[in-house]
Amino acid sequence: xxxxxRDFLKFASLAAAGWSFPKAIHGATTAPRVVVIGGGFGGAxxxxxxxxxxxxxxxxxxxxxxxxxxxxxxxxxVTGALPMDRINLSFNSLKTKRGVNVVQGEALSVDPSAxxxxxxxGGTTYAYAYDKLVLAPGxxxxxxxxxxxxxxxxxxxxAGPQTLLLKNQLAAMTSKQTFVMTIPKSPxxxxxxxxxxxxxxADVLKRKKKGAKIIVLxxxxxxxxxPVNFGNAFKSTYKGILTYVPNAxxxxxxxxxxxxxxxxGTFKGAVLNVIPxxxxxxxxxxxxxxNDPTARWSVVNPLNYASTAHPDIHILGDSQxxxxxxxxxxxxxxxxxxxxxxxxxFNGEEPDQNPVTSSACFSPITATTAAWLTASFQYDPVTxxxxxxxxxxxxxxxxxxxxxxxMFQWADNIFADSFV
Amino acid sequence: xxxxxxxxxxxxxVTAVIASSVQAAPPPGQLLASMCFQCHGTNGxxxxxxxxxxxxxxxxxxxxxxxxxxxxxxxxxxxxQARAYTPGQILLIANYLATLPKAANSDD
Numbered sequence: 001x002x003x004x005x006r007d008f009l010k011f012a013s014l015a016a017a018g019w020s021f022p023k024a025i026h027g028a029t030t031a032p033r034v035v036v037i038g039g040g041f042g043g044a045x046x047x048x049x050x051x052x053x054x055x056x057x058x059x060x061x062x063x064x065x066x067x068x069x070x071x072x073x074x075x076x077x078v079t080g081a082l083p084m085d086r087i088n089l090s091f092n093s094l095k096t097k098r099g100v101n102v103v104q105g106e107a108l109s110v111d112p113s114a115x116x117x118x119x120x121x122g123g124t125t126y127a128y129a130y131d132k133l134v135l136a137p138g139x140x141x142x143x144x145x146x147x148x149x150x151x152x153x154x155x156x157x158x159a160g161p162q163t164l165l166l167k168n169q170l171a172a173m174t175s176k177q178t179f180v181m182t183i184p185k186s187p188x189x190x191x192x193x194x195x196x197x198x199x200x201x202a203d204v205l206k207r208k209k210k211g212a213k214i215i216v217l218x219x220x221x222x223x224x225x226x227p228v229n230f231g232n233a234f235k236s237t238y239k240g241i242l243t244y245v246p247n248a249x250x251x252x253x254x255x256x257x258x259x260x261x262x263x264x265g266t267f268k269g270a271v272l273n274v275i276p277x278x279x280x281x282x283x284x285x286x287x288x289x290x291n292d293p294t295a296r297w298s299v300v301n302p303l304n305y306a307s308t309a310h311p312d313i314h315i316l317g318d319s320q321x322x323x324x325x326x327x328x329x330x331x332x333x334x335x336x337x338x339x340x341x342x343x344x345x346f347n348g349e350e351p352d353q354n355p356v357t358s359s360a361c362f363s364p365i366t367a368t369t370a371a372w373l374t375a376s377f378q379y380d381p382v383t384x385x386x387x388x389x390x391x392x393x394x395x396x397x398x399x400x401x402x403x404x405x406x407m408f409q410w411a412d413n414i415f416a417d418s419f420v
Numbered sequence: 421x422x423x424x425x426x427x428x429x430x431x432x433x434v435t436a437v438i439a440s441s442v443q444a445a446p447p448p449g450q451l452l453a454s455m456c457f458q459c460h461g462t463n464g465x466x467x468x469x470x471x472x473x474x475x476x477x478x479x480x481x482x483x484x485x486x487x488x489x490x491x492x493x494x495x496x497x498x499x500x501q502a503r504a505y506t507p508g509q510i511l512l513i514a515n516y517l518a519t520l521p522k523a524a525n526s527d528d
Contacts, residue, residue, distance in 0.1 A: 372497055
């Protein structure tokens with residue numbers, strides 16, 4: 001750890017002195033270069049649409065993983081209803097169909113003056129030069145105090161191995177045991193997601209583990225999304241199985257003794273699913289771009305998602321600080337606004353002054369029904385913010401089996417529009 | 421002051437070089453219409469389930485969206501999504517979608 005850090009610092013000072021060490025990617029090229037960090041819904045979409053709309057732009061997408069596991073539908077992997085493969089999204093189409101240069105590696109630092117990002121690719125560090133840099137690294141967790149260990153107490157809030165950990169713990173539960181989950185303080189990734197998870201787990205307990213219970217500890221004062229559908233599910237559908245506790249800020253987690261100490265009391269369970277509080281992805285913080293009042297998220301211009309700190313660094317999706325919900329669907333919207341604005345900038349033009357973004361999603365409430373939520377946002381030139389169009393904001397009247405069918409159609413289309 | 425101006429003009433020159441290799445500025449309506457692609461497929465060609473929306477007459481799309489936005493009691497997601505846009509934006513979307521090739525799975 002220490003020696004890595006030293007190497008990194010040594011390199012940073014060389015870079016500041018104008019050295020191109022260790023290895024400069026991209027030599028002489030006429031095409032403008034965009035480097036995208038993070039291959040989730042935001043990063044994949046911006047890479048795809050820069051190629052689709054921009055033509056001759058050199059686009060490099062860098063992600064730690066070989067493919068992206070979608071959080072969308074992942075609660076149904078936790079319950080065992082879907083296999084892991086269903087949410088495994090390949091980067092192959094971005095490479096072969098769209099011509100994106102996809103690199104598996106981890107972004108370590110950004111040098112805004114040299115316009116380079118340093119990336120660890122299989123143990124070697126490379127400097128990637130850019131004309132525009134897009135950071136879409138998702139979220140990082142603010143781990144709770146105490147003897148907390150996410151391998152024992154999975155969050156399953158970044159899909160992948162964590163999803164399987166929680167799935168296996170749920171499957172191993174016996175009747176009469178208790179599942180305890182925590183909901184982070186807003187803002188966090190996917191506002192309806194934790195309540196959807198509570199329903200998905202409660203449904204399994206109700207059908208397969210008689211007498212088992214779920215306790216939902218919410219750091220917020222009330223249900224943060226779809227209060228009607230989740231409220232009804234908590235009160236009626238899962239009556240006697242699910243207990244909802246608001247204002248339960250987590251003070252401490254002990255993964256070994258399976259204990260959570262909150263502002264609303266101390267809770268124990270056979271399975272703990274702690275979803276910690278969140279901030280922007282690490283590279284955003286490392287680059288000094290987490291510049292909102294909480295120092296957790298990045299302030300951007302919503303006309304092009306450029307950081308207020310560096311005009312050639314764009315931050316979109318979960319990491320940015322606008323009041324738009326943090327979701328894959330919303331990240332796809334923002335990515336298109338960003339791609340359009342970058343192409344315009346390469347043409348010497350201003351961004352579109354009237355963008356609209358949209359967030360729509362479906363949440364399973366039982367094994368056979370789902371509800372939906374939708375909201376759209378228009379740019380308000382007075383406040384220079386994206387403002388929710390109140391007439392476009394609503395949740396489904398009730399969960400339906402049609403909703404369940406539409407959920408899969410929605411997932412297939414948003415997966416393809418972002419990754420294919 | 422002078423140095424600043426010099427730097428700015430150098431940046432403009434760089435932008436001009438870059439511009440020569442990139443496709444022309446986006447056509448009107450493209451960005452707005454791409455919000456539809458989330459559920460109705462890239463370039464309006466859905467991968468299944470929802471309707472493909474490319475290559476239809478602009479009038480048809482415009483009227484349909486306007487009707488949804490005015491429905492007294494919104495029912496589905498589309499009635500709400502349609503309310504996100506001004507009539508002018510709906511017109512831009514309809515005109516752009518009409519220029520896209522019709523999907524092989526189009527139902528008309």
